[in-house]
Amino acid sequence: MELNCVVVDDDELDRLMVLSCLRNYPEIRVLEVFSSPVEALEFLDLNPVDILFLDIDMPEMSGIELRKRIPQTAICVFITSYPEHAVESFELEALDFLVKPLKADRFKSTIARIHDYLEIRQKVALFESSLGGDTIIVKEGHTQTKIKLHAVCYLQAMKDYTLIFTTDKRHCVLSSLGNLLKKAEFQSFVRVHRSYAVNPIYIERVSSNEVILKDEQSVPLGRGYKEIIQSILL
CATH class of the missing domain: 3.40.50.2300 (Response regulator)
Incomplete structure (x- = not known):
């Protein structure tokens, strides 16, 4: 680092x-x-x-x-x-x-x-404690924030950090995307690109190079991840 x-x-x-x-x-x-x-x-x-x-x-x-x-x-x-x-x-x-x-x-x-x-x-830094169920606590700097997992749309890698995008806000946590996806709370998320993982419940459709989420948000779809995302949609 x-x-x-x-x-x-x-x-x-x-x-x-x-x-x-x-x-x-x-x-x-x-x-x-x-x-x-x-x-x-x-x-x-x-x-x-x-x-x-x-x-x-x-x-x-x-x-x-x-x-x-x-x-x-x-x-x-x-x-x-x-x-x-x-x-x-x-x-x-x-x-x-x-x-x-x-x-x-x-x-x-x-x-x-x-x-x-x-x-x-x-x-x-990422998880100070778990509240159980659908709620986790993430630490952003010196601030602790509660996040509902069902409200997380997708994750974006930013070197040693990961941006967590919910339906109404963005959070930044000190953890690589790969390490974050190893957490039990995020194991249902699907990696669709080297730098992105999505919550399957928000997927609306898939184009040749994008995954379109609800509210017309979109993230890039990597070539090596197309088969994975197509198998989920079947």
């Missing part, structure tokens, strides 16, 4: 050190590097990222204050010369706390912790 990050530190040498460490992890893409937390805040208000590597002691605004103002950032790693800030940083749910000067082995542990966290989050 490719991850986007932003580095914020008012010291040029420290910024270069973080960038040097990150070069060893090609899956982490540096979107921007800021010396000013104010400029970083302006960017982050419009561009959510996966990871923040954030200095604490900076002019204009501390890293801790910056973190408080961008709670949508999923992962935050504080980097500072002052270990006494550790308690306050973890109160903000920081994933890790690095003390300058950075050491390669310690930074490697931080990256491993990030990957472990994301793996666990992916396993639990």
